[in-house]
Amino acid sequence: MSEPVLSVRDLRVEFVTRRGILKAIDGVSFDIAKGEVLGVVGESGAGKSVTGSAVIGLIDPPGRIAGGEVRLGGQRIDNLSPEAMRRVRGKRIGMIFQDPLTSLNPLYRVGEQLVETIQTHTNLSNAGARKRAIELLAEVGIPAPERRIDGYPHEFSGGMRQRVVIALALCAEPELIIADEPTTALDVSVQAQIISLLKRLGREHGTAIMLVTHDMGVIAETADRVAVMYSGRIAEIGPVRQVVQTPLHPYAKGLMGAIPTLVQSSDDRLVQIPGSMPRLSAIPPGCPFHPRCPHAWDRCSRDRPDPIQHAEHRVACHLYDANDPTAKAHMIHTHAPLEEGVAS
Amino acid sequence: MIAYLLRSLVQAALVMLAVAFIAFSMFRFVGDPIASIVGQDATLKDRQELSRALGLDDPMPVQFARFLANAAQGDLGLSYRQGRPVAALLGERLPATIELALLSALLALVVGLTLGVYTAIRRNGLLANVIMSASLVGVSLPTFLIGIGLIYIFSVELRWLPSFGRGDVVRLGWWTTGLLTESGRKSLVMPVVTLAFFQLTLIMRLVRSEMLEVMRTEYVRFARARGIPDRVIHFRHALRNTMVPVVTITGLQLGSVIAFAIVTETVFNWPGLGALFVQSVQVVDVPVMAAYLMFVGLVFVVVNLLTDLVYLMLDPRLRSASAAPAR
Ligand SMILES: Nc1ncnc2c1ncn2[C@@H]1O[C@H](COP(=O)(O)OP(=O)(O)OP(=O)(O)O)[C@@H](O)[C@H]1O
Ligand SMILES: [Mg+2]
Numbered sequence A: 001m002s003e004p005v006l007s008v009r010d011l012r013v014e015f016v017t018r019r020g021i022l023k024a025i026d027g028v029s030f031d032i033a034k035g036e037v038l039g040v041v042g043e044s045g046a047g048k049s050v051t052g053s054a055v056i057g058l059i060d061p062p063g064r065i066a067g068g069e070v071r072l073g074g075q076r077i078d079n080l081s082p083e084a085m086r087r088v089r090g091k092r093i094g095m096i097f098q099d100p101l102t103s104l105n106p107l108y109r110v111g112e113q114l115v116e117t118i119q120t121h122t123n124l125s126n127a128g129a130r131k132r133a134i135e136l137l138a139e140v141g142i143p144a145p146e147r148r149i150d151g152y153p154h155e156f157s158g159g160m161r162q163r164v165v166i167a168l169a170l171c172a173e174p175e176l177i178i179a180d181e182p183t184t185a186l187d188v189s190v191q192a193q194i195i196s197l198l199k200r201l202g203r204e205h206g207t208a209i210m211l212v213t214h215d216m217g218v219i220a221e222t223a224d225r226v227a228v229m230y231s232g233r234i235a236e237i238g239p240v241r242q243v244v245q246t247p248l249h250p251y252a253k254g255l256m257g258a259i260p261t262l263v264q265s266s267d268d269r270l271v272q273i274p275g276s277m278p279r280l281s282a283i284p285p286g287c288p289f290h291p292r293c294p295h296a297w298d299r300c301s302r303d304r305p306d307p308i309q310h311a312e313h314r315v316a317c318h319l320y321d322a323n324d325p326t327a328k329a330h331m332i333h334t335h336a337p338l339e340e341g342v343a344s
Numbered sequence B: 001m002i003a004y005l006l007r008s009l010v011q012a013a014l015v016m017l018a019v020a021f022i023a024f025s026m027f028r029f030v031g032d033p034i035a036s037i038v039g040q041d042a043t044l045k046d047r048q049e050l051s052r053a054l055g056l057d058d059p060m061p062v063q064f065a066r067f068l069a070n071a072a073q074g075d076l077g078l079s080y081r082q083g084r085p086v087a088a089l090l091g092e093r094l095p096a097t098i099e100l101a102l103l104s105a106l107l108a109l110v111v112g113l114t115l116g117v118y119t120a121i122r123r124n125g126l127l128a129n130v131i132m133s134a135s136l137v138g139v140s141l142p143t144f145l146i147g148i149g150l151i152y153i154f155s156v157e158l159r160w161l162p163s164f165g166r167g168d169v170v171r172l173g174w175w176t177t178g179l180l181t182e183s184g185r186k187s188l189v190m191p192v193v194t195l196a197f198f199q200l201t202l203i204m205r206l207v208r209s210e211m212l213e214v215m216r217t218e219y220v221r222f223a224r225a226r227g228i229p230d231r232v233i234h235f236r237h238a239l240r241n242t243m244v245p246v247v248t249i250t251g252l253q254l255g256s257v258i259a260f261a262i263v264t265e266t267v268f269n270w271p272g273l274g275a276l277f278v279q280s281v282q283v284v285d286v287p288v289m290a291a292y293l294m295f296v297g298l299v300f301v302v303v304n305l306l307t308d309l310v311y312l313m314l315d316p317r318l319r320s321a322s323a324a325p326a327r
Helices: A048-056 A082-088 A110-121 A126-139 A158-170 A188-205 A216-222 A240-245 A250-257 A259-264 A327-333 A335-343 B002-029 B033-038 B044-053 B060-072 B086-121 B126-140 B143-157 B182-215 B218-225 B230-259 B262-267 B273-282 B286-314
Strands: A006-017 A020-032 A037-041 A063-072 A093-096 A176-180 A208-212 A225-230 A233-239 A308-310 A313-315 B170-172 B175-177
Touching: A006 A048, A020 A048, A020 A063, A020 A208, A020 A233, A037 A048, A037 A216, A048 A063, A048 A093, A048 A176, A048 A208, A093 A158, A093 B218, A110 A126, A110 A158, A110 B230, A126 A158, A158 A188, A176 A188, A188 A208, A188 A216, A208 A216, A216 A240, A225 A240, A225 A250, A233 A240, A233 A250, A240 A250, B002 B060, B002 B286, B033 B044, B086 B126, B086 B175, B086 B182, B086 B230, B086 B262, B086 B273, B086 B286, B126 B182, B143 B182, B143 B262, B182 B230, B182 B262, B218 B230, B230 B286, B262 B273, B273 B286
Parallel strands: A037 A208, A037 A225, A093 A176, A176 A208
Antiparallel strands: A006 A020, A006 A063, A225 A233, A233 A313, A308 A313, B170 B175
């Protein structure tokens, strides 16, 4: 297999606050291959956005990357100088934020923002950059781009603005796109359009995509693989079909078990598992999920589970530790109550 | 956009009308105009004749209408004290005040903006912190103290700069300027600095806090995520957005520099409108006071209109406000 576009190893991100050091990301590892879409899911505060920011080098003080490696096309980028990292941003990694209404500078025409970005990363002349900007707008499906390029952001609808944002992220044909909840702020009717646009662009350009979302429907339809995050760690990661249909981690089971009810519910969000994720300042020792886990036994509150390869999944849960003879017993014993707990 | 401008103009006219009415009321309620002119020992008959001659016996609306019509033609009445047309008095004093105020405003704006941007960008730098602390002194120190302090250092001790007056001025038509002579320029330094000081620190602190606010917005983050260099982010993306809220307050501040140069003019014995106003208050010279009030009102109204225009230039959302934005 060829080298992955993005390779993250044991990433740690901390925030230094008055109340001490908060470990927002604590040992996260994953790869994204060329043309692959990695879906990232998890409760609010699980660390999805912080992971994306760390990859693109936008963790601001008091936050800092406290350990681990980020490699882009084999090259380490987490230790680059600020100036070198700036040249990676936008050129090799594109980013799409959640809210297109606030992502664009309201005082400049979309064309000015596109041309500025293109000229930052290429040697194109003004005319050349403008031509490229029009091509990009056409590519992301904005009608009459020769005219719209001179419009201001407030003259575009939310969906159209998100298309502009995507065009901006694509300016320099990046190898990797990080899309952080790109449809959350949009009308339901345009969400699907934006997702299929992203999917199409990723396929056509062979771009690797890290897609953060709360929408399991989008994950199931778009992602090749999915990572389930909990308390700054990856609980489970694997091919989308396996993780969605046969999740292994009790938290992932809860998350996916909630999907059928999603279909009927008007709101396409995840149904919460009983209890809530611990605050960063109060992450329990051992497995951070154990206070909510119906399978938990004494080991879970003591040992931190390392990711274990199990079939095509990688799962951070003692239940799947082949070396622990007691693990199997806990699984069988408490299987049924979990399903009930989730449904209620 | 036309509607926006029209609204601004109508507002300006209404404000001026209200100010004129207050100025007009001063004649009735502040002091006794007859007594001010003829003094204590005039006979009752003299007083009545004068009252009729001045039109003080007419009904109030008639008097106000006459007052407005005269004021619009530049006739602001006669000074009780000096017996000369108020308009002429103001005209003599105007250049001194305008020169002082415009230079102060320019200084406050340029230095305030520069320092505000600098302290925002270098938020944790040593120099930025020193500037911020110093500015705290600036906002809390009364203007006259700064003026007196400067006089003590540069006039009394060092003997570099004159402590009062405009120095030699050059006449250009009806305008007089101190900028063309050495002594005129020297005389300007301390009053300009004194008058600018408070506005400068205020503008600087305002620009800094707005800029920090803008630096936290999503579009600045997105610009950084696109690899736009910091310099461009600071001076293109952030500064212009900072200016939108800063413009209003800055406009008002600059208005008050022109309008309320009173303290500075008094401290430096500056022959401007503020000093004229102080003199006329002391002798209850109502026509001069009323004219000064209207002048202040006019300055604020004009500054406000200019502020609205700058808004239009800065923010495209206002320009197309009439055309409903597509959502
Ligand atoms: N600047 C910061 N200072 C302190 N803590 C922070 C900061 N930014 C993020 N965090 C913490 O890091 C953790 C992860 O946040 P993150 O934004 O990555 O969550 P998320 O998974 O993206 O959630 P959401 O679904 O709400 O977007 C949270 O507990 C958050 O409180
Ligand atoms: Mg997030």
